[in-house]
Structure formats: C-alpha cells, structure tokens
Amino acid sequence: MDHNNIQLQPWPKEALERVESCPICGEVDRTLLYNGLVDKVFFCAPGQWSLYSCPTCGCAYLDPRPTPATIAKAYSAYYTHEEADDVPRSRFGLIKRSLRNGYLNARYQARLRPTWGMGRWMTPLLPQKRWVDEGVRHLPTSGRPGVLVDIGCGNGQFLRTAMQLGWEAWGVDLDPKAVETAKKTGATVIQGGFPDTGLPSGRFDIVTLSHVIEHVHDPLAALREASRVLKPGGRIWLATPNLESFGHARFGSNWRGLEPPRHLVLFTGHSIEKVMINAGFTNLEYKPCPMQASGYYQNSLRISRGEDPFNDGASTLPLALRLEALIADLRAVANPSQSEAIVMTAIRPNANIG
Incomplete structure (x- = not known):
C-alpha cells in the first residue's frame, strides 16, 4: 500500500x-x-x-x-473486527495473568483461571494494578453485579471480561463485522450508532465508553443518549485521549492521540467536565490512568518518522525517551490532569433529566 x-x-x-x-x-x-x-x-x-x-x-x-x-x-483498516486473542504466550505472561486473576477473584468474588491467590496482595503493590483496574473499567466491587452496556464495544473483549465478573453484558457497535465478532462472547450485541444506539431507556446500571467519545460528531447528544439508557443513579465510565498530556506536549502534531480524521473532538479535563455536566451527569470522579506514556511515546515517535505505529519491527524508543516517558508517568501519578488519557466516572441523578 x-x-x-x-x-x-x-x-x-x-x-x-x-x-x-x-x-x-x-x-x-x-x-x-x-x-x-x-x-x-x-x-x-x-x-x-x-x-x-x-x-x-x-x-x-x-x-x-x-x-x-x-x-x-x-x-477501512481499523482494528475492531478481529476476535481478541489474549492467551498468555510465555511463562512470564502466565504469571502476570495468574496474579491479575487472583486480584480480581478476591475483589469481585469471581472464578477466573488461571489464578494465583497471592495476586490479591501482590497486585496492589505493583504499577500494573492501574492496568488491571482500568481493564475492568473500575466496576464496583460492592453490591450485586447488574446490567451494563459497552457502546463502541468493538470485538467484545471487555464484554467477555464483564460477564466473567458476573455482569449481564450488552454491546453496541456501528461496524457489522465487529458486532458479529462480539456476539461470539455470548453477550447481547446490536448494531447501532451513537447517539442512535437503539437501546431501551433506563435499562442499564453502567454505560462504558472506552475511547469512543472523541469519534462522535456530537459529543453532547451522545452523552445525553448514555444518560437516557441508564437507570436513575446509574453510572457512566469513559476514557479518552488527554489533550493536556505530557505526550502531546512532547510530540505535538505527531502525538498518537490526535488520529485524524477519526478523532473529531479532543478533550482537556475542563472540556470533558463541561460536556458531562451539560449532559446532566453529576459526581464526576477522575480515575487513575494506567502508566502508558511509554506506549504513546513509542507510537508517536514512529508516527513522526512516517512508520506504522503498530509495527513491532519499527523504531523503538531510545534510552533518553524511555526515561522521559517514565518521568512523564510518574509526574502523571502526582498530577493526573497531564496523563495520556482521561479516565472518568459520573452518575445519572435520580431525577429525570430534561
């Protein structure tokens, strides 16, 4: 090509x-x-x-x-079509998966396998805890699992995880190939747009939007649709690239988070708060972003050199940039407003939203 x-x-x-x-x-x-x-x-x-x-x-x-x-x-070349393959390929990968599952089993009373019971104590001590929590989208650990919908569900990888943790999972995606793949998880998956999801009103305890809101033409209408399908008191979870991140400051027009023309609107903390409040949400809460600066930096470096950012044989970060990315991640722990992505939850109030 x-x-x-x-x-x-x-x-x-x-x-x-x-x-x-x-x-x-x-x-x-x-x-x-x-x-x-x-x-x-x-x-x-x-x-x-x-x-x-x-x-x-x-x-x-x-x-x-x-x-x-x-x-x-x-x-036309997007990556949501293919079935997820997250089977550990190495002994180290198997150990990480066992620790993760041990941690999640303890938190969610689940029965994920393979598992290592030490994970419940070891994982909270590791930086990977942020990845694990974000991977299950900070699902609540108290109360009975309810019904959730992942809008922009892609191949359904998160739907499978949510069902393993006891949730009834629905998914929506515009791409018919992605819908076909996601249905293999056993979740209820429908083809729909955003905000035109076709979902029933007031049906869901949780709506999740993982790197979706930046793709939609009318973010306010989309978030109002998310509010419509939530039960009163239900919760929205979203993640989106952060325009105020250290990575954007470092790489400018070559920052991985820009992705034109698929990313139509890019957010700062202030702008995402504004649109969430205008859509009627309350109790906005930032969640810890995984330490992912090294991934953004590597992809951005490849973009700056005209390389395929996903090609494992392309440029790798030199030592100076690896250190810079590590420092960016550590600084983002202290100042989440400059992390590579914004991760946030909010609540639909009990009163009806006009």
Whole structure:
C-alpha cells in the first residue's frame, strides 16, 4: 500500500461538513492548532485536516470534517473486527495473568483461571494494578453485579471480561463485522450508532465508553443518549485521549492521540467536565490512568518518522525517551490532569433529566 498516495488524495468535498463553532461550548472564536494533518496511524483515510482549539473550554476539533454518512471510509483498516486473542504466550505472561486473576477473584468474588491467590496482595503493590483496574473499567466491587452496556464495544473483549465478573453484558457497535465478532462472547450485541444506539431507556446500571467519545460528531447528544439508557443513579465510565498530556506536549502534531480524521473532538479535563455536566451527569470522579506514556511515546515517535505505529519491527524508543516517558508517568501519578488519557466516572441523578 502506498501510504503517501492515499494521504495526497483529497477527501471528497461533498463528503465534508463545516464546524462553525465549538461542538462542546458553542464558542465561535478559535485558534488553529495544527494544519495539514494526515492519517499516519492506519494510513487508510485520504485528505489533510485542520485542528482548531477552543479558547473557552479548551477542546480541539476538526474543521472541516467527514460527514456522518461518509466517516466509515476512515475506518477501512481499523482494528475492531478481529476476535481478541489474549492467551498468555510465555511463562512470564502466565504469571502476570495468574496474579491479575487472583486480584480480581478476591475483589469481585469471581472464578477466573488461571489464578494465583497471592495476586490479591501482590497486585496492589505493583504499577500494573492501574492496568488491571482500568481493564475492568473500575466496576464496583460492592453490591450485586447488574446490567451494563459497552457502546463502541468493538470485538467484545471487555464484554467477555464483564460477564466473567458476573455482569449481564450488552454491546453496541456501528461496524457489522465487529458486532458479529462480539456476539461470539455470548453477550447481547446490536448494531447501532451513537447517539442512535437503539437501546431501551433506563435499562442499564453502567454505560462504558472506552475511547469512543472523541469519534462522535456530537459529543453532547451522545452523552445525553448514555444518560437516557441508564437507570436513575446509574453510572457512566469513559476514557479518552488527554489533550493536556505530557505526550502531546512532547510530540505535538505527531502525538498518537490526535488520529485524524477519526478523532473529531479532543478533550482537556475542563472540556470533558463541561460536556458531562451539560449532559446532566453529576459526581464526576477522575480515575487513575494506567502508566502508558511509554506506549504513546513509542507510537508517536514512529508516527513522526512516517512508520506504522503498530509495527513491532519499527523504531523503538531510545534510552533518553524511555526515561522521559517514565518521568512523564510518574509526574502523571502526582498530577493526573497531564496523563495520556482521561479516565472518568459520573452518575445519572435520580431525577429525570430534561
């Protein structure tokens, strides 16, 4: 595949729409953040893109951008189709999985295998605890498991995990191939968009959105839809790239989190709080982000060099950048507002939202 030829092709003009004001707060004033962005992640989307920053709420957004009817062209090489294969491939991987399962079994009264009982004490002492907690999306450990829905469920990997922990799991995805794969988990999976999910109102205890909100054309409408399908008192969990991260400051237009034109709106802590509150959510709470700067830094370095960020044979981080990424992760522990991703929960109030 000739990546440069794809990037040089324009996105069809009739398939573009203008964004006249900030999609989060409506501010018309803006600053050009980057111009001439191209798809350096999956190399399948034609066009060059401009990203603007809103001075009022701090989010960034593409203008112009693909229309909802044509955005699928940007996902032709996306990775949500294939069935997950997370079987440990080495003795060390098996030990890590056993420790993880021992920790989760103790917290959730589950019966995951393979397991090592020491995991309940060892995992909380390790940096990997953040990965394990984020991997189960900080599901509550008290009370009986209820019903959850993962919007943008992809291949259903999280649905399988949630069911192993006792939850009734539903999934929604726009991609018919992803839906077909996710159904193999045994979860209830439907093909739907966002905000047009087709889900029943007031049905779910938890809605999860893992790196989804940055892909939607109208984040406010999408979050109101999430509120609609939640039971009163239900909880939303979301993760999204953090525009204020150390990685973005380091790599700028080559930062992995930008991913034009699939990422239509990028968030800061302030802008995600604003849109969540405007959608009617309360009790916003930041969750610890996994220590993932090294992954973002490595992908961003490869992007800066025109390499496939997922190619294991491409550039690896030199020692100086490995140390910088480690320091960024340690600083993000003390200052989560600059971690590579924002991870947040919030509550739908008991009263109806207008």
